[in-house]
Amino acid sequence: xxxxxxxxxxxxxxxxxxxxxxxxxxxxxxxxxxxxxxxxxxxxxxxxxxxxxxxxxxxxxxxxxxxxxxxxxx
Amino acid sequence: xxxxxxxxxxxxxxxxxxxxxxxxxxxxxxxxxxxxxxxxxxxxxxxxxxxxxxxxxxxxxxxxxxxxxxxxxxxxxxxxxxxxxxxxxxxxxxxxxxxxxxxxxxxxxxxxxxxxxxxxxxxxxxxxxxxxxxxxxxxxxxxxxxxxxxxxxxxxxxxxxxxxxxxxxxxxxxxxxxxxxxxxxxxxxxxxxxxxxxxxxxxxxxxxxxxxxxxxxxxxxxxxxxxxxxxxxxxxxxxxxxxxxxxxxxxxxxxxxxxxxxxxxxxxxxxxxxxxxxxxxxxxxxxxxxxxxxxxxxxxxxxxxxxxxxxxxxxxxxxxxxxxxxxxxxxxxxxxxxxxxxxxxxxxxxxxxxxxxxxxxxxxxxxxxxxxxxxxxxxxxxxxxxxxxxxxxxxxxxxxxxxxxxxxxxxxxxxxxxxxxxxxxxxxxxxxxxxxxxxxxxxxxxxxxxxxxxxxxxxxxxxxxxxxxxxxxxxxxxxxxxxxxxxxxxxxxxxxxxxxxxxxxxxxxxxxxxxxxxxxxxxxxxxxxxxxxxxxxxxxxxxxxxxxxxxxxxxxxxxxxxxxxxxxxxxxxxxxxxxxxxxxxxxxxxxxxxxxxxxxxxxxxxxxxxxxxxxxxxxxxxxxxxxxxxxxxxxxxxxxxxxxxxxxxxxxxxxxxxxxxxxxxxxxxxxxxxxxxx
Numbered sequence: 001x002x003x004x005x006x007x008x009x010x011x012x013x014x015x016x017x018x019x020x021x022x023x024x025x026x027x028x029x030x031x032x033x034x035x036x037x038x039x040x041x042x043x044x045x046x047x048x049x050x051x052x053x054x055x056x057x058x059x060x061x062x063x064x065x066x067x068x069x070x071x072x073x074x
Numbered sequence: 075x076x077x078x079x080x081x082x083x084x085x086x087x088x089x090x091x092x093x094x095x096x097x098x099x100x101x102x103x104x105x106x107x108x109x110x111x112x113x114x115x116x117x118x119x120x121x122x123x124x125x126x127x128x129x130x131x132x133x134x135x136x137x138x139x140x141x142x143x144x145x146x147x148x149x150x151x152x153x154x155x156x157x158x159x160x161x162x163x164x165x166x167x168x169x170x171x172x173x174x175x176x177x178x179x180x181x182x183x184x185x186x187x188x189x190x191x192x193x194x195x196x197x198x199x200x201x202x203x204x205x206x207x208x209x210x211x212x213x214x215x216x217x218x219x220x221x222x223x224x225x226x227x228x229x230x231x232x233x234x235x236x237x238x239x240x241x242x243x244x245x246x247x248x249x250x251x252x253x254x255x256x257x258x259x260x261x262x263x264x265x266x267x268x269x270x271x272x273x274x275x276x277x278x279x280x281x282x283x284x285x286x287x288x289x290x291x292x293x294x295x296x297x298x299x300x301x302x303x304x305x306x307x308x309x310x311x312x313x314x315x316x317x318x319x320x321x322x323x324x325x326x327x328x329x330x331x332x333x334x335x336x337x338x339x340x341x342x343x344x345x346x347x348x349x350x351x352x353x354x355x356x357x358x359x360x361x362x363x364x365x366x367x368x369x370x371x372x373x374x375x376x377x378x379x380x381x382x383x384x385x386x387x388x389x390x391x392x393x394x395x396x397x398x399x400x401x402x403x404x405x406x407x408x409x410x411x412x413x414x415x416x417x418x419x420x421x422x423x424x425x426x427x428x429x430x431x432x433x434x435x436x437x438x439x440x441x442x443x444x445x446x447x448x449x450x451x452x453x454x455x456x457x458x459x460x461x462x463x464x465x466x467x468x469x470x471x472x473x474x475x476x477x478x479x480x481x482x483x484x485x486x487x488x489x490x491x492x493x494x495x496x497x498x499x500x501x502x503x504x505x506x507x508x509x510x511x512x513x514x515x516x517x518x519x520x521x522x523x524x525x526x527x528x529x530x531x532x533x534x535x536x537x538x539x540x541x542x543x544x545x546x547x548x549x550x551x552x553x554x555x556x557x558x559x560x561x562x563x564x565x566x567x568x569x570x571x572x573x574x575x576x577x578x579x580x581x582x583x584x585x586x587x588x589x590x591x592x593x594x595x596x597x598x599x600x601x602x603x604x605x606x607x608x609x610x611x612x613x614x615x616x617x618x619x620x621x622x623x624x625x626x627x628x629x630x631x632x633x634x635x636x637x638x639x640x641x642x643x644x645x646x647x648x649x650x651x652x653x654x655x656x657x658x659x660x661x662x663x664x665x666x667x668x669x670x671x672x673x674x675x676x677x678x679x680x681x682x683x684x685x686x687x688x689x690x691x692x693x694x695x696x697x698x699x700x701x702x703x704x705x706x707x708x709x710x711x712x713x714x715x716x717x718x719x720x721x722x723x724x725x726x727x728x729x730x731x732x733x734x735x736x737x738x739x740x741x742x743x744x745x746x747x748x749x750x751x752x
Contacts, residue, residue, distance in 0.1 A: 022323055024146045025568040030329040031142035032570060033176045036322075038333070047368045048466035051475075051569060057175040060359075060573035062462050067568055 005042070005054075005071040013041045014073040021070050033057045034071065083131045084243045087157060089184060090168035091177050092139035093574040095196045099168055099226040100136045101586060103236070119496065128240060135162070141176070141572075143183040144325075145294050147499045157187050158279060164242060166235075168194045168226075171201050171208060172575075174344060175336055181217065182254055182332045188280025190247035191219045194235055199225040207345040216339045218252045227580055251282045254335040258319075259327070262312050263289065269305045289313055290324050355455075355575040362456065368463045375451070376482075383443040383486075391439035396680075399432040418622065422611060429678055430607020431600075433664045437487075437517055442592045444486040444517075449587035452479075453579035458571065465569060471551045472558030474498070474569050477507040481550070483591070484511040487518070488715040490591045492722050500567035506557060508722050509732045512711040513550040515543050518663040522706055525667055525681040526699040529690040546707050549739060602714050606661035614672065626673055631657075645705060645741065646698040646748035656705065662712045697751035701744040708740035 008014050016038045019026050033056055034040070043053040043060065051064040088103075090096040101108075104123025121136040137156060138149035145151050157165065167184050169177040174195075184191055193213075201208060214221045222238050224231030253260045266285040267274075274281035277299060287295040288309050296306075313324050320327050352360075362371060382388070403424055410420050451457045457479055465475030476498050484491025491511045498504040515523075523542050527535035613631040617623045626632060627650075634657060635650035642648050642656065651673045659666040667681045674689035694702065710716060710733040720729040 018322070019326065025570070026323075027142075027144055027146060027325055027329070028568060028570050030326055031144060031179065032572070033179065033333060035326075035330045035333045044363065046462055046466060047363070047365045048463070050466045050469075051462065053363075053462065053573060057173075059173045059176060060575075061570070062573055063568070063570045064465070067570060 002072050002074045005040070005052075005068040005073050006065050008042045008073060010042050010044055013039060015039055016071060017074045018072040019070055020072060025067060026070065029063070029067065029071070032061055034061075040071075040073070083133055084164065084239075085133050085135070085160070085162045086125070086164045086166060086239065087135050087137050087160075087162040088166045088168065089137045089153060089157075089180070090139060091141055091170065091173075091180060093572060094139070094168050094170040094173075094177060095226040096136065096139055096168050097586075098580075098583060099166075099194065099196065099224070099232075100134065101582075102226055102229055102232050104134055125236060125239070128236060130240060130243065132239065132243075134166075140180065142180060145292070149499075151294075157184075157189060161278070162189060164239065165189050165191045166194055166239070167191050168196050170197050171195045171223075172197050172204075174208075175333075175340055178336045178339070179329075179332055181219075182335060185217060185219060186251065186280060186283040186286060188249055188283060190242060190249065191217075192235075192238060192242060193217065193219055193221045194226075194231075195221055195223045196226050198223040199228055199230065205347045209343045212343045213339065216252070216343070218248065218250060227583070249280075251280070255328075255331045256334070259316060259331060262316065266305075266309055266312070269308070270301065273299055273301065286328060289316075290328055353575070358576045359459070359573075363459050363463055368459075372460060372463060375456070379444070379447040379451075380485075383440060383447055388440035388443050391443070392436050395436045395439060396432075399428065399435065403428045403432070418615075421615070422608070425678070426608050426611030426615075427604065429668070430611065430665065431604050433607075433668055433678075434518075434603045434662060437664065438592070438596060440517060441486045442588060445483070445490070445588045445591040446584060448479075448483055448486075448591070449584045450579060453577065453583055453587065455574045455576045458573050461571060462573060471554030472506055472562055473510070473554055474500075474503050474567065476569075476571070477503060477510075480507050480511050481514050484514040484516060486516065488512045488514075488516050488711050489718045491516075492715060492718040494591075495722055502562050502564070503567055505723065505728065506554065506562055508719055509557070509735065510550045510554055512715055512719075512736060513546045513553065513708060515546045515707055516663065516711070516715075518712070519666075519706060521667045521681040522663070523703055525670075525686065525690060526694070526703055528682045529687045529694070530696045530699050542703055542707055545704060545743075549708055549743065553735075553739065602717070603662050603664075606658075606713070607665070610658055610661065610665065610669075626675075632673075642705075644748070645744045646701045646752065647694070649693065651693060652698075652702060656709075659706055660710065660712065662714070663706065666706060695752070697748050700751055701748035704747050705740045705744040708743060709737045710740075711736070 002017055005014070016034060016036055018036060019029060019034065038056055041055040043055050045052050051062050052068055053060055053062045055061075088096060088100055100121060100123070103125050105126050108121055108123040119138070123134050125132040125134050135156070137153040140147070140150050140153050143150060143154050145154065156162075165184055165187075167181050169181060181191070181193060195208070195210070210221050210223060220238060220242065222231060222235050224235055226232075255263060263282070263285050266289060267281045270284055270288065271281050274284045284295070284299065288301065289312065291310070291313060316327060317324055322330070361367060406428065407420070407424050410423060451460070460478055461475030463475075464478055468475055468477055480491045480494040482491075483494050488511055491514070492508050495504050495507045495511070498507060520539070523539045524535065527538035531538050610631065613634070614626050614629045615622055616630055617628050618630055618633060623629045631654050632650055635654035638657065639648050639650045639653040642653055647653075651670065654673060655666050655669045658669040668678045670690065670693075671677055671679050671686050674686075674693060676683070676686045676689050679686050716729065716733060719732055720726065723729050723732070
């Protein structure tokens with residue numbers, strides 16, 4: 001069942017299936033290691049509800065829900 | 075390479091991710107020989123220095139901290155162009171060993187550029203402490219590059235790094251490309267390489283790099299190199315074929331391939347000991363970015379920073395510096411007397427130069443303490459969390475969480491605040507933050523509020539200062555909302571940011587950081603303020619026919635004041651003395667109080683001196699005072715800050731717009747305040 005990273009609950013670990021869209025945002029995410037097949041853990045949501053913090057490749061990364069929506073996971 | 079050897083000067087570039095310890099390593103290697111400037115045409119800082127204790131002369135250039143060599147940010151373009159156009163003899167690629175996967179991504183890109191690379195594997199002390207194992211030899215063979223373990227913050231491995239550098243500079247390097255890509259893609263890359271080999275050699279770039287860039291259809295590369303139409307069509311066909319098979323775009327496929335290569339390498343070479351689920355950093359983070367505590371903690375931290383650097387400790391230092399300057403002025407005064415200089419020269423030096431520059435110098439310790447705290451917040455990693463916690467709030471008025479840092483620094487001095495906007499990747503965010511930073515009241519404006527509060531609201535002076543600061547913040551927020559929906563309309567910039575692990579900062583690092591920021595303020599005191607202090611003193615000493623005036627009301631300055639005063643009549647303070655103070659405040663906000671003192675015949679005294687208070691009470695009414703404070707708060711900042719805006723906007727048009735906008739808003743709001751209160 002595929003969904004976007006935005007729908008993943010805090011504490012859940014998922015695999016990245018695809019990053020939709022194109023251009024600078026996608027490229028930036030990929031440069032930071034958000035790539036196909038990579039395991040990613042949703043660590044927390046910021047106190048005001050956005051952005052989110054994830055853990056991947058042994059480090060912490062943050063991006064907005066808008067970006068999380070582009071990441072298809074399974 | 076050959077030229078470098080002949081002159082015995084070796085040029086080395088330092089490249090690495092942000093938070094990889096790059097600045098620390100640069101400081102370790104170059105010591106005090108640093109030269110800081112700007113990259114031509116852009117506002118990215120350029121640092122250069124000579125490496126210490128070497129046989130050959132080695133020049134080290136610190137390239138901006140980047141995650142990738144794609145061309146989406148100014149920093150990436152600067153780094154890429156430097157390597158391709160200036161052809162350094164060698165690249166030191168600093169890699170954070172505790173975050174090796176992501177750091178190595180940049181390494182795979184650098185290795186394709188055709189320049190010898192030395193990988194400095196940093197933070198090896200942490201690896202050792204965690205009892206992790208990294209097989210350096212095996213990484214070397216995977217990358218076909220030399221790897222040296224270091225611990226920059228402890229100064230370990232630096233000598234080994236330098237001797238390896240010198241060794242590498244004397245032998246001709248093995249630049250054979252290693253194959254990062256999976257078999258099918260690698261085959262296609264090799265084919266393209268054969269077609270474009272000649273062009274690559276002509277332009278002195280590596281054929282592997284060019285082939286991959288062309289396959290990605292990088293627009294910058296396509297326009298820079300004159301590629302045969304037939305080859306172009308061929309490459310497009312190959313690209314489409316691969317994209318169809320992989321069901322993705324070429325850029326993403328290449329990025330993916332690099333990470334697959336790294337994953338394979340890391341699996342074989344890095345052995346991590348199993349450790350508990352939560353690191354210390356995670357534990358700290360649990361509290362600092364907690365859903366309920368994070369905002370109160372943030373506000374408390376800001377209050378403490380403020381209380382110590384502006385109120386208590388910072389306030390004491392003002393007294394000390396004032397005493398020091400007085401003592402110094404006394405020494406110079408008696409020295410000049412014994413030399414028998416004219417009264418004019420004596421007054422110029424004592425009142426003009428020492429008085430004027432001194433007015434600015436008293437703020438230096440306060441500003442330095444504030445910058446020290448900001449360095450602590452940055453170096454520990456808390457600042458990134460602030461951006462994380464506050465992003466949604468800042469977004470409401472067109473900014474990002476990262477805008478907070480420039481605004482906070484701006485509360486000390488707008489000049490370094492505006493310069494700190496360099497950390498913002500997006501052009502729109504940057505411009506808007508530069509524009510709004512001066513609305514946050516800087517330290518130099520504080521004495522103005524203190525003076526008026528003492529004159530008209532002696533029992534509520536804290537409240538007056540608070541209201542004025544809040545007015546500045548409110549105008550910044552409303553301006554943000556206004557500009558977001560008009561001039562800066564359009565897509566919101568992405569917010570993708572690393573949250574570095576919490577670290578205990580080194581004292582040396584903190585002081586270097588503090589000094590980097592504070593020196594902008596000192597430079598301002600030494601140059602612009604110095605010149606302005608002399609000029610203002612001249613203008614208030616001479617009349618238009620260049621004779622010395624007894625009464626300042628006959629001076630050039632008074633003439634200018636009378637000329638511009640009518641403009642301020644709707645704002646309440648249409649007298650020439652206030653107009654002159656506004657005018658001198660444009661040079662430096664620090665001298666507004668002094669100007670009012672001198673022109674009302676009190677002389678240069680402290681902002682709460684009783685005789686000054688009395689003359690201010692005679693000149694102003696409470697309504698006029700509010701209007702005057704609001705105008706000083708919001709109008710175009712001092713010349714130094716306008717200069718900083720020009721430098722960061724890199725455009726006169728934008729600078730003029732910002733200054734007109736700020737002054738226009740100030741005029742309207744001050745007028746409303748006066749008309750309502752009177």
